[in-house]
Amino acid sequence: MKLTFRKLAKLTLILVYLVIVAGAVVRMTGSGMGCPDWPKCFGYYIPPTEDSELKWQPEHDYKKGQVIIVEETLQVASSSFTTSSTFNPENWKLYTKHDYAIFNPWHTWIEYINRLFGARRDWPL
Numbered sequence: 441m442k443l444t445f446r447k448l449a450k451l452t453l454i455l456v457y458l459v460i461v462a463g464a465v466v467r468m469t470g471s472g473m474g475c476p477d478w479p480k481c482f483g484y485y486i487p488p489t490e491d492s493e494l495k496w497q498p499e500h501d502y503k504k505g506q507v508i509i510v511e512e513t514l515q516v517a518s519s520s521f522t523t524s525s526t527f528n529p530e531n532w533k534l535y536t537k538h539d540y541a542i543f544n545p546w547h548t549w550i551e552y553i554n555r556l557f558g559a560r561r562d563w564p565l
Contacts, residue, residue, distance in 0.1 A: 462554040473540040474551030476514055482507040483516070487548045494543050498525045507535060514541045 466472055475481035482488055483506035494509045502508075502517040509515075510527070514535035521531055 459557050462557040466551055466554045469547065469550055471544075471547035471550040471554075473538065474544065474547035474549070475555065476507060476535060476538065476540065477505075478555060480505065481548060481552050482543075487545075487552045488543070489545050489549075491543055496523070496527050498523055502531075508532075509541050509543060512541050513539070 466474075475487060477483065479485070482494055483503070484493075488494055494507065496508050496510055500523050501520075502523065503520045504517055506517045507514055508517075510532075515529075515532040516535050518531055518533050523531070
């Protein structure tokens with residue numbers, strides 16, 4: 441029993457240290473706004489890696505909650521739909537939690553990994 445408790449205490453200490461290090465990396469790199477939403481990141485469970493994934497595209501299927509960047513604003517799909525040949529603002533609503541609409545894949549992945557390490561308390565159960 442005592443040996444198990446010590447192992448658990450050491451493991452807990454290591455995991456807490458990793459959370460602190462991950463948070464420090466986010467602060468040092470300025471990646472705090474790398475993912476605008478949670479638990480998804482730009483509306484994806486696995487964050488995007490390229491700018492083109494966040495740009496509006498004609499004849500493309502979008503799911504409710506997906507995020508795109510349009511004219512330096514974040515837009516969220518109001519429902520699932522397929523786009524036509526022109527952008528229709530009625531299918532989108534402005535993301536209002538913040539106005540940071542810059543995509544940097546490094547910042548996105550650093551912030552996403554930090555959130556995974558931290559197992560944020562707002563994770564849906």
